[in-house]
Amino acid sequence: MSEEENLKALRNTRGNKDASITRTEGMSTAEPVRPGGHAFPAPGGPFLAGEGMTGGYGRGADILHDCTIAVEKGQIAVIVGPNGAGKSTAMKAIFGMLPLRKGRVQLDGEDITGLAPPDRVARGMAFVPQVNNVFTSMTVQENLEMGAFLRRDDFSGTMEQVFDLFPILREKRQQPAGELSGGQRQQVAVGRALMTEPKVLLLDEPTAGVSPIVMDELFDRIIEVARAGITILMVEQNARQALEIADIGYVLVQGANAHTGTGKELLSDPVVRRSFLGG
Amino acid sequence: MDILNALVVFLNFVFIPAATYGSQLALGALGVTFVYAILRFSNFAHGDTMAFGAMVTIYATWGLQALGVSLGPLPTALLALPVGIAVTAVFLLATDRVVFRFYREKRAAPIIVAIVSLGVMFVLNGIVRLFIGVDDVIFLDGLRQIITPADFKAWSGLDEGLGLKMSQAITLVVAIISVILLFWFLNRTRTGKSMRAYSDNEDLALLSGINPDRVVAVTWIIVAALTTTAGVLYGLDKTFKAYVYFQLLLPIFAAAIVGGLGSPLGAIVGGYIIAFSEVIVTYAWKKVVTYLVPESWAPDGLLQLVTTDYKFAVSFSILVIVLIFMPTGIFKGKSV
DSSP: OOHHHHHHHHHOOTTOOOTTTBOOTTOOOOOOOOTTOOOEEOOSSOSEEEEEEEEOSTTSOOSEEEEEEEEOTTOEEEEEOSTTSSHHHHHHHHHTSSOOSEEEEEETTEEOTTOOHHHHHHTTEEEEOSSSOSOTTSBHHHHHHHHTTTOOSOOHHHHHHHHHHSHHHHHTTTSBGGGSOHHHHHHHHHHHHHTTOOSEEEEESTTTTSOHHHHHHHHHHHHHHHHTTOEEEEEOSSHHHHHHHOSEEEEEETTEEEEEEOHHHHHHOHHHHHHHSOO | OOHHHHHHHHIIIIIHHHHHHHHHHHHHHHHHHHHHHHTOBOOTTHHHHHHHHHHHHHHHHHHHHHTTOOBTTBOTHHHHHHHHHHHHHHHHHHHIIIIIHHHHHTTOOHHHHHHHHHHHHHHHHHHHHHHHOSSOBOOOOSOSEEEOHHHHHHHHOOSSOOOEEHHHHHHHHHHHHHHHHHHHHHHHSHHHHHHHHHHHOHHHHHHTTOOHHHHHHHHHHHHHHHHHHHHHHHHHHSOBOHHHHHHHHHHHHHHHHHHOTTOHHHHHHHHHHHHHHHHHHHSOTHHHHHHHSOGGGOOSSOOOSSOGGGHHHHHHHHHHHHHHHOTTTTTTOSOO
């Protein structure tokens, strides 16, 4: 058998759904950059950048084609685009949840392309996935503690800051995160990511599946986080609203850069308006 | 009618043996549930890992005995237990490195890994038989009985005696300490919480900076401690026989599933449920009933539902019934 066939056979469950023998729930689906890689200095360039990124999942076809995303310190960058444009994939690639076939990722004057996700966390990156972004069986407080896993110092101050940002979490701190509403879960997810006191916060559709009121509230909180000096890179379905708060916006189409500009420029660009913002 | 004597017979032949056996099963089921929750497969090599750990502990016990070391009334095996745990931990980590890691890195379906563990089971099975053989090994030394039936009779003036073996007392005490330690570890320590996080959501654990390789290594070390302790306690209480541990796999899995796979509390409760069911169903109740009913009603038969030869049928039946009617177990584990 070829290696390809081998892999296929290893992953084939042949209709086995018996959870009394195995447990697939919560299993990793990502194939992140393997640990053991090193970062090296790469002075100049933007604060955070994925440059010329090309890659896809596993052995599948390329999803990203020479895609470049960059954001300067303290700014908000937003990635928008149609479904299946590779927005989330681009963000995962920047975080190392997906190894690049070509291109590089740069953070604060260092090339971090070879670093595994935990090493990127240690260098000040934090990522909030779109789905499954809280530990459902753990309490709100334990979720936040896990966010601060790499910190060896006293992080109770940071936890207080998170509770100040999302007061509802203080009330529910002893409740399992799986019992919270969608909007509250998103707050836990963002709070967990903030616990490392990151330099860069990556948000993958933070407002997916929450009510419009909660969405406005979340956007306000995100602006508040950005004002505190944290660089934000965000994928958003609600393109119009997201571009309004964006310093820089990227429109991706089929895994490649289609339009780039400040939020205002993109909002007023007739092509972008017609194709992506509904007129 | 003699309720006191009936109670003493019940305690001596049903309650104490079942509580002891239940503790051993509970420790075994905890290990199974642990591997299931964190490494996501049913580890069929669990019973033989118990045999391996017990074997190493026996060799260490013999070594200590040869050196003239003894714990007085307590069995020397308790002193040898840490050695057994350490060697088993190294062995399990090596197995993971050579066998399981390959499948984990390839993101193999857990069912494949479960079948792989079956292969590990056969290898372990062979190793243990090759080294220590298939015969009975008795390695209990020190004081045999804390309370002998004769002493109890003299003290209480009852017709029936109540005995408490040293191995039974040790099993209960060690099991309670192990369980408390484990729960403290899982709910209070940073590493323990990171293991729960990994069990809950592997990708999110990675995003939080939790190192998966470390979680897996710590899991195997804890499993080594649980299996070796369970194996040694079982060996002290009964005797060490290589193939018996393989047979223990069924009641252990039954215990873990009854309690709810993936739930540590469930594993403990399940262990006692299986043990008490087995003992109650296979015990000959004639004596107890004779004490309880008027003389003329005394039964002729043994009042034994099934002979002890069929004790595994009891856990098997419970397993089947639970899987049909309550597949997530008592404590709402993760099985569907």
